[in-house]
Amino acid sequence: MICPDKNTLMMWIDGELSSGEADSISDHISQCDSCMGFVSAQKQMESVWRDAWVDPADSTFDMMRNRFRTKVNWWRKQRTWYIAAALCAVYLGVRIFYVDGAGASLSEMAAEETGAAVQICTDEISDISLEVPREESIYRGCEDQEQEIRQDEPVSGQSGISEIEEELSIDLSLSVSRSESAEEEDVLLEGDYAAGHSEMAFSLDAQTMEHLQDNPAVGDNTEDVQEKVAGSGGYYRIESEISEESAGFGIVGGTLSGAAGSGAGDCGTASGSGDTIADEGLNDYSDDSIDDVLSVCPAQMENILETTDASSVRQYEGYSVSLTLESGETIHVQRDAWDSLFMLIDSLQSQNYYSAGESLVFSVSNDGIISGPDVLDDTVIELPETGYGNSAVTVLFY
Amino acid sequence: MIFHIVYFLTAELTASEPELLERAVLGDKDAFGEIVRMYEKQVFRVARRMCNCDDDAWDITQEAFIKAMKAMRNFNTEYRFFTWMYRIVTNTAINLTRSRSRRAEVEFDEGYGGGGQTATADTTIQETNRDLLVTAVQKAVERLTPALRSVFILRVDQELSYEEIAETLDIATGTVMSRLNRARSSVKTFVVSELGGEP
Numbered sequence: 001m002i003c004p005d006k007n008t009l010m011m012w013i014d015g016e017l018s019s020g021e022a023d024s025i026s027d028h029i030s031q032c033d034s035c036m037g038f039v040s041a042q043k044q045m046e047s048v049w050r051d052a053w054v055d056p057a058d059s060t061f062d063m064m065r066n067r068f069r070t071k072v073n074w075w076r077k078q079r080t081w082y083i084a085a086a087l088c089a090v091y092l093g094v095r096i097f098y099v100d101g102a103g104a105s106l107s108e109m110a111a112e113e114t115g116a117a118v119q120i121c122t123d124e125i126s127d128i129s130l131e132v133p134r135e136e137s138i139y140r141g142c143e144d145q146e147q148e149i150r151q152d153e154p155v156s157g158q159s160g161i162s163e164i165e166e167e168l169s170i171d172l173s174l175s176v177s178r179s180e181s182a183e184e185e186d187v188l189l190e191g192d193y194a195a196g197h198s199e200m201a202f203s204l205d206a207q208t209m210e211h212l213q214d215n216p217a218v219g220d221n222t223e224d225v226q227e228k229v230a231g232s233g234g235y236y237r238i239e240s241e242i243s244e245e246s247a248g249f250g251i252v253g254g255t256l257s258g259a260a261g262s263g264a265g266d267c268g269t270a271s272g273s274g275d276t277i278a279d280e281g282l283n284d285y286s287d288d289s290i291d292d293v294l295s296v297c298p299a300q301m302e303n304i305l306e307t308t309d310a311s312s313v314r315q316y317e318g319y320s321v322s323l324t325l326e327s328g329e330t331i332h333v334q335r336d337a338w339d340s341l342f343m344l345i346d347s348l349q350s351q352n353y354y355s356a357g358e359s360l361v362f363s364v365s366n367d368g369i370i371s372g373p374d375v376l377d378d379t380v381i382e383l384p385e386t387g388y389g390n391s392a393v394t395v396l397f398y
Numbered sequence: 399m400i401f402h403i404v405y406f407l408t409a410e411l412t413a414s415e416p417e418l419l420e421r422a423v424l425g426d427k428d429a430f431g432e433i434v435r436m437y438e439k440q441v442f443r444v445a446r447r448m449c450n451c452d453d454d455a456w457d458i459t460q461e462a463f464i465k466a467m468k469a470m471r472n473f474n475t476e477y478r479f480f481t482w483m484y485r486i487v488t489n490t491a492i493n494l495t496r497s498r499s500r501r502a503e504v505e506f507d508e509g510y511g512g513g514g515q516t517a518t519a520d521t522t523i524q525e526t527n528r529d530l531l532v533t534a535v536q537k538a539v540e541r542l543t544p545a546l547r548s549v550f551i552l553r554v555d556q557e558l559s560y561e562e563i564a565e566t567l568d569i570a571t572g573t574v575m576s577r578l579n580r581a582r583s584s585v586k587t588f589v590v591s592e593l594g595g596e597p
Contacts, residue, residue: 007579014553016560041520042582045589046554048528049535053443053555060456061438068434068460 003035004028013042062340067347319345319397323364326389333393340381341370345395362393419475430470434463437480440556441487447551448491450540458494462487481566484552488567492544519590526593538588542581549574550581 004012004025011017012025029035321333321342333341341362348360362370362381366389370381415436421429441462446455465486466473473482523531539547552558552566553574560578564571 007575010579010582011575014560037520037524041523042586045523045531045535045586048531049539050555050557052528052532055439056442056452061442064438064442064456064460065431065434068463069431 003032006038009035009039010042013039059340059343063343063347066340066344070344070348319349319395321345322394322396323388323391324394325391338370338381341393344381349397356398358397360395360397362395364388364391364393366390415479416475419473419479422470423473423475425471427467430467433479437483438463440480441483444484444487444551444556445491447539447555448488448544448547449495450536454494458487458491462490465490478562478565481562484556484558484566485568488548488552492548495544519586522590522593523586530593531589534589534592535585537592538585541588542584546577546581546584549577550585553578 008017008021008025009029012022012029015022017025029039321338323331323333325331345360364370366387368388370393415433418429418432418436422433438459442455442459445458445462446452449455449458462483466483469486473479526534539550542550548567549563552563553560558566560571560574563569563574563578567574569577
């Protein structure tokens with residue numbers, strides 16, 4: 001009696017033989033102790049291992065789904081801000097830090113009368129409205145961007161730009177704020193979600209570029225600008241070690257903010273001060289609309305990616321949860337009472353979605369349904385009890 | 399709110415997988431959420447088998463679903479979703495384990511040999527306490543290379559056919575068979591050795 005080879009026996013075990021072959025092997029195995037032993041041992045070894053598996057508790061899958069949903073929501077929201085930051089980086093790079101290569105500083109620009117409505121206030125936190133005269137503008141750096149715009153004007157008509165406009169609908173009019181504290185963000189670009197303004201920003205860039213094509217690039221004026229700005233009173237984040245023009249952005253509390261640099265360079269670099277950018281990792285943002293931004297200024301985007309580092313993510317120590325009833329009474333909520341909610345908060349905290357001092361407010365219906373706020377708008381947690389009236393749960397991170 | 403919950407429950411309970419996939423491809427995140435529910439246990443199980451670490455397995459599971467969601471718009475609903483999903487999770491797990499290089503992977507090259515030579519090994523396995531055998535097999539699987547491990551897990555644990563494994567891993571059926579034989583050979587050799595028998 002000739003035994004089948006082991007591969008054939010394995011295929012028989014796996015049910016991969018034709019019915020005729022399988023019958024033949026079955027007959028053989030029933031008469032051959034050696035093959036029977038082999039097959040039995042193999043089956044036993046594999047089945048005990050397979051059957052030893054125990055699924056985790058359903059609650060852990062609930063938690064995973066919550067984390068997944070939170071991350072997806074966060075990703076979507078952050079993607080929008082990220083695109084906005086990229087657009088603003090391009091805008092600032094052209095409108096503010098690539099203008100007047102002869103070394104005009106902000107304060108000098110303020111003195112200009114030629115259409116420049118520049119106001120510098122030295123209040124503790126003041127606004128500077130910039131309306132840079134095109135005649136004063138000199139395009140510098142970012143050859144890719146220059147070429148792109150030269151070839152494809154108007155920029156706002158490029159494929160994909162309209163998608164960005166729709167997605168962002170952000171007002172890119174600038175208000176530059178300064179403060180005395182280095183801890184404060186220096187440039188606030190307040191997007192008020194007014195429709196259509198992103199198109200304006202792009203068309204402005206295009207016009208500026210058009211004019212700048214005829215102007216020569218000039219040398220580095222980092223120190224000049226730094227000195228002037230420093231002398232104007234407030235703290236303005238221009239780091240002396242940055243020799244290239246830079247316009248950095250972060251996202252804090254839904255407001256675009258960032259550090260503005262100076263000098264000459266390739267498109268500018270970004271010093272991401274935003275906790276959200278560093279938290280999630282920009283590599284996630286490979287959306288088509290990002291590619292559109294890249295087509296405007298690839299080097300700028302790369303710089304943003306490279307210079308955003310995780311160390312800027314603030315660390316969390318904990319949080320408190322309180323329930324404010326309809327009557328106004330506030331109750332401190334214990335973890336064991338609403339474990340599902342706490343698991344969600346844990347996942348938020350573990351991923352550094354919120355920093356110390358920030359808070360989240362969930363609404364609680366009389367039916368005991370907790371609804372997530374804002375970024376967590378899909379979150380629905382069912383509480384074991386009902387009868388809360390219309391109350392709210394406040395999570396304070398500290 | 400209540401309306402949404404009722405709608406969600408009724409809609410998802412009545413939707414078949416193809417319908418859910420069609421909706422998910424069009425960007426319906428509720429449909430994708432339901433798909434996550436359908437496959438989360440299988441995906442986690444594969445991830446856990448691949449990396450043998452709970453924390454990593456959860457990360458891999460979440461990451462795999464996020465990748466799937468991002469790529470969902472490109473998914474061709476004429477193909478089998480579970481093989482696509484298995485591919486994502488195995489690749490994610492392989493990338494993670496490779497990047498961490500947590501443990502040395504040892505691939506045993508010994509074949510099974512003739513029937514008479516494996517008789518002792520077979521007896522050893524058959525007479526071993528169940529728990530010891532599970533532990534030994536688990537250790538053996540951990541020591542497989544990712545390529546062999548993924549084939550072994552998809553066949554032995556998930557009970558996929560050779561064709562499905564080939565589709566999942568994008569390799570030829572013949573390659574599946576050869577890898578599976580090598581993996582089984584390695585596992586058995588290690589298990590018998592671990593149990594004190596002679597391979």
